[in-house]
Amino acid sequence: MVLPSFRILEMELDYHPEARGITVRRPQLKLLEDVPFPAWVAGNWETVKNFQAKPDDLLIATYPKAGSTWMQEIVDLISQNGDVVMCKRAPIYRRVPVLEYFMDNTLPTGTGVLAKMESPRMMKTHLPIQLVPKSFWEQDCKTILVARNAKDSLVSYFHFHRTCNLMPEPGTWHKFSQKFMEGKVSFGPWYDHVKGWWEAKDKHRILFLFYEDIKENPRREILKVAEFMEKVVEEDVIEKIVHLSSFKVMKDNPMANYTTLPASIMNQNISRFMRKGQVGDWKNHFTVSQNEDFDEHYERQMVNSSLKFRNVL
Numbered sequence: 001m002v003l004p005s006f007r008i009l010e011m012e013l014d015y016h017p018e019a020r021g022i023t024v025r026r027p028q029l030k031l032l033e034d035v036p037f038p039a040w041v042a043g044n045w046e047t048v049k050n051f052q053a054k055p056d057d058l059l060i061a062t063y064p065k066a067g068s069t070w071m072q073e074i075v076d077l078i079s080q081n082g083d084v085v086m087c088k089r090a091p092i093y094r095r096v097p098v099l100e101y102f103m104d105n106t107l108p109t110g111t112g113v114l115a116k117m118e119s120p121r122m123m124k125t126h127l128p129i130q131l132v133p134k135s136f137w138e139q140d141c142k143t144i145l146v147a148r149n150a151k152d153s154l155v156s157y158f159h160f161h162r163t164c165n166l167m168p169e170p171g172t173w174h175k176f177s178q179k180f181m182e183g184k185v186s187f188g189p190w191y192d193h194v195k196g197w198w199e200a201k202d203k204h205r206i207l208f209l210f211y212e213d214i215k216e217n218p219r220r221e222i223l224k225v226a227e228f229m230e231k232v233v234e235e236d237v238i239e240k241i242v243h244l245s246s247f248k249v250m251k252d253n254p255m256a257n258y259t260t261l262p263a264s265i266m267n268q269n270i271s272r273f274m275r276k277g278q279v280g281d282w283k284n285h286f287t288v289s290q291n292e293d294f295d296e297h298y299e300r301q302m303v304n305s306s307l308k309f310r311n312v313l
């Protein structure tokens, strides 16, 4: 088999704003149906809203920083039966595009890339459930939802804002934490996002997974994903997938670690996209009093929900 490497080069150029005379400027937040988004998402909103899903589309949905890239790599590895060469055919955002990705009309958009993709398509979104294009439900598509505990999501999101110029300026850690608690960050409140998907999980074909469970036992959770995808995967292939989707391997894989994007979009000298990949890193960031405030606020936000995250103390 010949790897279409020339196509990969072409794609990288595609995502090079400077090559098209575009200067990347950090966006403001813009409300779309009452949810704040980076202004660039708004630029393609009507197209996203009217996106035509197909019955065999597979959607990965997460609040930002919950491990969506990890799940993208896992589903691609499963669908390619663990073929490492095939899974390096293109950067992860090309193999499993982000539905709402939009910077500028001259650069590839999520919906544009998906329109050219062969079925069965796999894609990801960070949209809260109420904003997912209705065609996904009309077509009864399958969704894999990954949820991650709030504190680690916040920490990861803060560092991602420092690195990624497609996000608004984060400000200080303290300021960013406040904004996160108030839901005044891109893609809206973490609390509503996870509760919304949790409440919908029995109404649609949704596999609801937790980042912490995948960390604890990747093999067990990968088997759930394979079953959900109706793929029979041999034992040795499962072992291979566990290895290839591990943090250590993905961190050094340019087709999974976002180093194919130019520094104008993601400056990984500030913080790596594949940063730590741990459960409980929040303890290195929260002060005692911040933790108390956060817990109190969390209780109020989640009081009526049956969604429980494991204790990551």
Ligand code: PPS
Residues within 6 Å of the ligand: 062, 063, 064, 065, 066, 067, 068, 069, 070, 152, 155, 156, 157, 159, 160, 245, 246, 247, 248, 250, 273, 274, 275, 276, 277, 278, 281
């Ligand atoms: S994004 O930008 O919203 O799409 O980010 P997302 O991919 O959802 O989440 C990024 C965090 O997931 C971690 N990650 C992993 N953890 C464990 N194992 C693997 N294989 C893995 N791949 C990605 C990534 O490091 C980010 O978490 P932090 O805590 O920042 O390290």
